[in-house]
Amino acid sequence: MSEVLLSTQNLSKSFGGIMANKDINFHINRGEIVAIIGPNGSGKTTFYNLLTGITRCSGGTITFEGKNITGKKPQEITKLGISRTFQNIRLFGTLSVAQNIEIARHCRTSSTMWDALWHTKKYGTEKEENAEAVERCMEYVGIADKKDWKATNLPYGMQRKLEIARALATDPKLILLDEPAAGMNPKEKEELMDIIRKLSSDGYSVILIEHAMRVVMNIADRISVFNYGEKIADGLPTEIRENPVVIQAYLGKGASADGNA
Amino acid sequence: MEMLKVENLNVYYGNIHALKDMSLTVNEGEIVSLIGANGAGKSTLMLSIMHQIPAKTGKVLFQGKDCLTQKTFDIVKEGMTLVPEGRHVFPRTSVQDNLLLGAYYRRDKSEVKKDLNRIYEMFPRLQERRRQLAGTLSGGEQQMLATARALMSRPKMLLLDEPSMGLAPIIVDQIFDTIVRINKEGTTILLVEQNANQALRIADRGYVLETGEKTMEDAADKLLANDQIREAYLGA
Amino acid sequence: MKKIHISLRKPQAGELKANRKVIAVCVVLAAMLFICFLDDFTPSGRVIPNYFKYVIVVSLIYSVASLGINFYSGYQGDTSLGHAVFFGTGAYVTAYLTTQFSGINFWASILIGMAFSAVLSLPVAWAGSRVKGSFMVVITYGYCEIFRYLAINSNTLGGTAGMAGIPSPKIFGVRITKIPWLPSNKDGFILILMAIVGFLALFTYRIVNSRVGYALAAVREDEIAAYAMGVNVKAYKRLAIITSAVITSVAGSFYAGFTNVADPSLFGATLSITIFTMLVIGGRRSISGAILGAFIVVICPELLRYVQDLIGLPFDPWYILYGLMLVIIMRFKPEGLLGTKES
Numbered sequence: 016m017s018e019v020l021l022s023t024q025n026l027s028k029s030f031g032g033i034m035a036n037k038d039i040n041f042h043i044n045r046g047e048i049v050a051i052i053g054p055n056g057s058g059k060t061t062f063y064n065l066l067t068g069i070t071r072c073s074g075g076t077i078t079f080e081g082k083n084i085t086g087k088k089p090q091e092i093t094k095l096g097i098s099r100t101f102q103n104i105r106l107f108g109t110l111s112v113a114q115n116i117e118i119a120r121h122c123r124t125s126s127t128m129w130d131a132l133w134h135t136k137k138y139g140t141e142k143e144e145n146a147e148a149v150e151r152c153m154e155y156v157g158i159a160d161k162k163d164w165k166a167t168n169l170p171y172g173m174q175r176k177l178e179i180a181r182a183l184a185t186d187p188k189l190i191l192l193d194e195p196a197a198g199m200n201p202k203e204k205e206e207l208m209d210i211i212r213k214l215s216s217d218g219y220s221v222i223l224i225e226h227a228m229r230v231v232m233n234i235a236d237r238i239s240v241f242n243y244g245e246k247i248a249d250g251l252p253t254e255i256r257e258n259p260v261v262i263q264a265y266l267g268k269g270a271s272a273d274g275n276a
Numbered sequence: 277m278e279m280l281k282v283e284n285l286n287v288y289y290g291n292i293h294a295l296k297d298m299s300l301t302v303n304e305g306e307i308v309s310l311i312g313a314n315g316a317g318k319s320t321l322m323l324s325i326m327h328q329i330p331a332k333t334g335k336v337l338f339q340g341k342d343c344l345t346q347k348t349f350d351i352v353k354e355g356m357t358l359v360p361e362g363r364h365v366f367p368r369t370s371v372q373d374n375l376l377l378g379a380y381y382r383r384d385k386s387e388v389k390k391d392l393n394r395i396y397e398m399f400p401r402l403q404e405r406r407r408q409l410a411g412t413l414s415g416g417e418q419q420m421l422a423t424a425r426a427l428m429s430r431p432k433m434l435l436l437d438e439p440s441m442g443l444a445p446i447i448v449d450q451i452f453d454t455i456v457r458i459n460k461e462g463t464t465i466l467l468v469e470q471n472a473n474q475a476l477r478i479a480d481r482g483y484v485l486e487t488g489e490k491t492m493e494d495a496a497d498k499l500l501a502n503d504q505i506r507e508a509y510l511g512a
Numbered sequence: 513m514k515k516i517h518i519s520l521r522k523p524q525a526g527e528l529k530a531n532r533k534v535i536a537v538c539v540v541l542a543a544m545l546f547i548c549f550l551d552d553f554t555p556s557g558r559v560i561p562n563y564f565k566y567v568i569v570v571s572l573i574y575s576v577a578s579l580g581i582n583f584y585s586g587y588q589g590d591t592s593l594g595h596a597v598f599f600g601t602g603a604y605v606t607a608y609l610t611t612q613f614s615g616i617n618f619w620a621s622i623l624i625g626m627a628f629s630a631v632l633s634l635p636v637a638w639a640g641s642r643v644k645g646s647f648m649v650v651i652t653y654g655y656c657e658i659f660r661y662l663a664i665n666s667n668t669l670g671g672t673a674g675m676a677g678i679p680s681p682k683i684f685g686v687r688i689t690k691i692p693w694l695p696s697n698k699d700g701f702i703l704i705l706m707a708i709v710g711f712l713a714l715f716t717y718r719i720v721n722s723r724v725g726y727a728l729a730a731v732r733e734d735e736i737a738a739y740a741m742g743v744n745v746k747a748y749k750r751l752a753i754i755t756s757a758v759i760t761s762v763a764g765s766f767y768a769g770f771t772n773v774a775d776p777s778l779f780g781a782t783l784s785i786t787i788f789t790m791l792v793i794g795g796r797r798s799i800s801g802a803i804l805g806a807f808i809v810v811i812c813p814e815l816l817r818y819v820q821d822l823i824g825l826p827f828d829p830w831y832i833l834y835g836l837m838l839v840i841i842m843r844f845k846p847e848g849l850l851g852t853k854e855s
Binding site for chain 2: 052053054055056057060102103170171172173194197198199200201202203226228264265266267
């Protein structure tokens, strides 16, 4: 289980002189759940944008399954097996739940306009496979009964789940979740934790940016802490919780102990 | 004294009955929390109070005046402000100007300046970035800014919809401290929070909403002690 | 303000609606054929005025253009006020090749026009990968005006007067206007254009519901999320504009072949706006809407001119009503007459 899936070496990004990410050395093993915590604006989402190729890094390298993937295009990275959700929910709003998930099958299918026009055999098989994948992903996060709903009409918590389903439909090896628990109540957070645990036991690796400490402390195998674009700490949840630097910069007075956030 | 009174409010989205006979009161100087699952109608209630969504039947009275016959901006002038869910900052405007726009209706310029400095004390992060365009802030910083901007309007009554969403625990603490502080300084508060635990701890009273209906109302400490509530909303 | 809207309605067309559509298509088809062949069975000659058939042909030509722009301004979602570039290119390529190179026949000129339009669409794709939608409106507008001035100032293309004397297309050696078993010189065009519109409707429908159409939807709704789903955003934007340009070009070629002239106004912003308006009135991302829009924008002014003559109005009422119609539709049905509502 200790095989490294993804690692970064001195990964850096500067926006007009401001170091949004500075010399980040990070790694995640296969099947692991690693949480990234840190104050708002500490460069966590930037880190995701670098990993997924949406932003180009200014220095350092990203290694995925032993291969250097630095500088690859976002669509190539998705195809290699990294997918993500977004902090500020980016669903395809006017489309249905099922259609949102089917779009995610794009990187695993290859039929062309020609196939679509003449409904070739390939088109038919892919449509069937997609329908199965859509079903499976909806079941996985528990939104199958909302299949035909327009994405924007879903309640907030379900939109977050749909984002996970959509990420799952790309057949990823690594899933990056950006504040999946934001806006969820405790009950929904429990369900979310179950989903993430299931992902991990099914062999997916998960990186999790999250402020809800109860979620982080309960499910993360390891925690990395970011502050001002740098990784300032890394360790087991129990270690991080006691770390005075982390408490001072991020956790605050008593929030960590009873995990009410 | 009753600051805000909602009576038998019914709101529909198409065929869907989003709020059913909703009634609540907020007295002057109180903090009142609304709790409930996603889709229970909390945000709808907030928006209906501000007359952003039309109600079919019912009444909303703010300081005895009917809100449902007024336009939203007139309600704001009367002294009631809403911080809506999500990060509605002005993206191509600087952080400082965003904050000053929050004080748009105020005439007491020197007080505005004092308040601005106080906000910067509370949120040093915003001071560091005061010249930056709000759209370039990280998600959490934008939430901070949206809440701070509302505080700048010094309303008599403030409606907060999920002010702590997506914020670091230490900032969440600060936000709740701030809410308590401005409440002590005379602002009445109606608060919607997923973080029901902390919300009820600072509240005087609470209402529980389920699928558009009010299912319970009580003193906040009683709700905190209620087993049913603890299980459903507090995750204990 | 954020709009909250809850709807249990299925976003996809239901069974019943699909059946209704099939019936509607059959009715329209039957009506068209009836119009074409009625005079064959009336011994005394013309019942349907030739002028009426002329209007139908023009409507069908614009339906092709409207279905064309639908790929760009509908499915990919960027506004274009420059589609006359492709309409004009089709028309001028056909005009030039059929009059100057007398050997090249109409059908080959359509294909060559399509190729030209595809190439001319690439700068639009290039610009589109760099700037946002609202800038594209200005860019596409300027783009088509450039071509209008080129056409005006080019002697080879006939300057302001344009090119006349374009021969009517032949099919199996017979002029389309003189097919013996058809009662008038317009019926050949009606039948062929109906087949083309029908094919394009099927083409659009199938593409939209395929992987390619889904990718276009993703690009339209959220580019960042589209990238994250593995969609090559730039490539699909390019695909949308090329497809759109190529289809619009076919309309231009037919316009030249039917009216026998091509003039610089075919590159003009006015025509661009007309094509765009057809789509918006009918409904973006609606196939039947694109066709309906074209028919409305072509037929209404003709109808009103008739009304003008009838009651002796001193001015053409169309321009007033056209503006009014746009305002009313955009106010009460912003998604267009047959478009689907967005939340």
